[in-house]
């Protein structure tokens with residue numbers, strides 16, 4: 348998390364100071380949203396995840412160790428809330444419809460680059476959406492948030508080896524979807 | 534030499550390779566693995582380029598507005614029993630008759646009694662703080678008078694207990710809370726004036742300090758018990 352808030356504020360929030368907790372909400376909401384969006388790939392789900400994250404954080408604040416890093420702790424709650432959000436949604440909805448491929452036909456030469464960029468983005472998007480919740484969360488935490496494998500394991504409550512496997516599967520799916528060059532056998 | 538497989542390349546890409554030096558040595562001599570790594574890096578760069586919407590500076594305030602009312606005070610141990618027990622054991626005499634038939638267990642040790650009181654007091658402070666906070670945040674809002682009345686009643690009980698135990702610091706804070714609650718219940722003082730008083734007297738800060746002490750003592754007793 349980028350936001351850094353004084354330990355003192357965290358301490359006050361822990362001892363029940365609502366204003367201090369408000370300061371934390373205001374400082375971290377943007378970062379929490381970004382992470383929630385990267386895992387859920389949907390703005391509404393990300394918004395819901397943000398709210399759930401802070402409500403959970405508030406309830407669990409007593410269990411937060413003063414010496415731990417608040418941002419890292421909040422990550423954990425965010426990632427897990429995002430995963431829960433995806434699972435809840437899956438129960439209530441049909442599988443989301445994959446994005447349609449953009450057709451390049453009828454586009455002027457000046458727009459080619461833009462269209463190409465859009466196509467790549469949409470492919471990446473659909474590749475990410477095709478990942479399981481766990482694969483997506485593990486990949487996002489390693490790729491975007493640069494957490495260590497051990498930290499990701501702790502966050503998602505899985506072993507380091509399971510973390511690696513989730514990331515491997517995520518990368519493989521991304522590569523297959525984006526396949527620019529044929530893959531070679533090991 | 535064996536080529537690097539995808540997993541090794543992924544680990545290397547993210548700086549997680551167990552033996553990065555030997556990976557690098559192989560890459561130096563093997564064009565095929567270099568190409569493989571380049572392709573992997575390109576794919577992951579495409580992923581990085583994917584934009585994530587950014588919420589503006591005001592987003593945090595929006596989130597707070599959406600969740601503030603959903604936050605329930607922590608440590609919600611239902612206080613009626615706690616309070617009654619504490620009152621019976623330590624302070625009150627008026628509840629004894631009502632509760633004595635239900636209180637057949639042998640009398641708890643002084644330490645347990647104190648802990649019960651501390652937990653109840655802590656929760657009382659939480660709820661008082663919530664109510665005062667509500668008042669400060671929205672001076673014109675009308676909240677449940679019955680809740681304020683209940684808190685006032687409890688606060689008085691705790692103040693008397695603290696006074697009897699010779700804890701004057703706690704007595705003072707509870708006294709301040711009590712007076713504020715009294716004004717809230719009477720409704721004679723405007724919300725703005727009350728808010729100004731709460732801020733001026735640093736009431737939230739005092740409550741916090743008191744709670745810190747209460748919790749410290751609670752931990753102390755807890756550790757002594759085992």
Ligand SMILES: [Zn+2]
Pocket residue numbers: 535536537559563564565566567
């Ligand atoms: Zn090779």
